[in-house]
Amino acid sequence: MRKLQALEMVKISKSFQGFFANKNIDLHIRSGEILGLLGENGAGKTTLMNILYGLYQPDSGEIRINGESVQIKSPLDSIHQGIGMVHQHFMLIQNHSVIENIALGYEGTPFFFPKIRIKDRVEEFSRRFNFSLEPLKKVWQLSAGEQQRVEIIKALMNGADLLIMDEPTSVLTPREIKDLFHTLKEMKSQGHMVIIITHKLDEIMEICDRVTVLRKGEIAGNADTAGMDKASLARMMIGRDVIFNVKKDPVVRGDRTLNISNLIVIGDKGGPAVKNISFDVFESEIFGIAGVSGNGQRELAEAITGIRRIESGTVKVGHRDITNLSPRKIYDHGVSHVPEERIKFGIAPGLFLYDNAILKQHHLGKFSRNIFLEYGRIKTHARSLVDNYKVAARSINVEIKNLSGGNIQKLILGREISEKPSLLVASHPTYGLDVGATQYLREQLLIRRREGGAVLLFSEDLEEIFELCDRIAVMFQGELMGIIDSGDEEKLADIGLMMAGSLRY
């Protein structure tokens, strides 16, 4: 018998400095159900789940468990009630092993032989929920998917009957998403309940029994997924119809913008992550790099933009050799970057929104005179980014870390694209964006292309790659398996084989 059979949130409200992130929200879930929590960027999803997990206190409203009102004042209370949460940014200690990480947060850690006993329990849980995990590996050796499994097992071992997952799939490879869904279905069949936040409507349709949709902090609706499709979900979320496919006009490409020649880059674990890669990207071209992430894409993007050292080979932009220049110099040569690790490389979390709107551009003439920053101009610029990229923020005078995940992403994108770089390196630019923002961003990339910009797009989403790119390269184990023209239907059909490393053109 599970201790948590049914949970209700009743008329929950939460405001920050007079702004309602959640207003009168009702939500319910019971044993054996998977509930999708949907809504545009900034709709209040993370805030609501942080309340349930005890990280925030609601201003008003009530949480009921098995019909009885409970107080959840901290994550510890929440764990005692049978609730576990997997955050979007994992909170594991990198140089501890899997079992050491689990032991740290585990109430039942035995006094004698803790490691052996915990290892046994980890293995038991792995068997029960069908997932593979090597308990003795250090966390830094694990992929994102494996780290997520550690978080899940941690929650389950602490007795979680309800598991909350905030955008769990955005960091996973397609294969890992399959495995995760397999585990979630297994949990469901054993009577657990899951609340999952995701922007990917296909995933909602696949895994969820029901959805609760938020819009601007309020409930926009509830529905069984069986009676819904992608279009109706999107309409409920945004309040209007969404176009799922943007249209790519034929554009004649111009001169060569980027030239990569025999590039070798070393990865974090010491071996070569990029192995002798060469390719060009032209003006008015979107060049896509497809492939399962972890095959050298991140290291390639970092090498081009100056974050990671190039072992040998050259990178040229126009006629300039930018190999191993500083990120700032590379930026000054017209290369913008939307990084994969946005919180680490994309923003300064403690600074205000308007400061973040001109990061890396402080020294440019338009924002400074002599040694003084021109705050008037900076703020005007920040306001126009917020308007154009529909960043949901109360004002530009807030600390950026208080924005929702998707809105931080929109600001970075706006900042990097609006300068009209000759080359934009964009790594997974639509991760974490809602459907409306995704559509808007894709249109912006196509506009850049029409204006003569070159775009190097890293994405795991084949739909996105096919929709936007003029040419597509597939990366596998640090090498390019081939470059395909987007018109070449025959070769495009083989892209899956290339991604798996079993075909090379």
Ligand SMILES: Nc1ncnc2c1ncn2[C@@H]1O[C@H](COP(=O)(O)OP(=O)(O)OP(=O)(O)O)[C@@H](O)[C@H]1O
């Ligand atoms: N600690 C905070 N201080 C001030 N405002 C906050 C704080 N936390 C959240 N907010 C605001 O509350 C609103 C809802 O944010 P929340 O993170 O819940 O959105 P979300 O639905 O998770 O969006 P996303 O899909 O982008 O992750 C946003 O406008 C955000 O700026």
Ligand SMILES: [Mg+2]
């Ligand atoms: Mg969120």
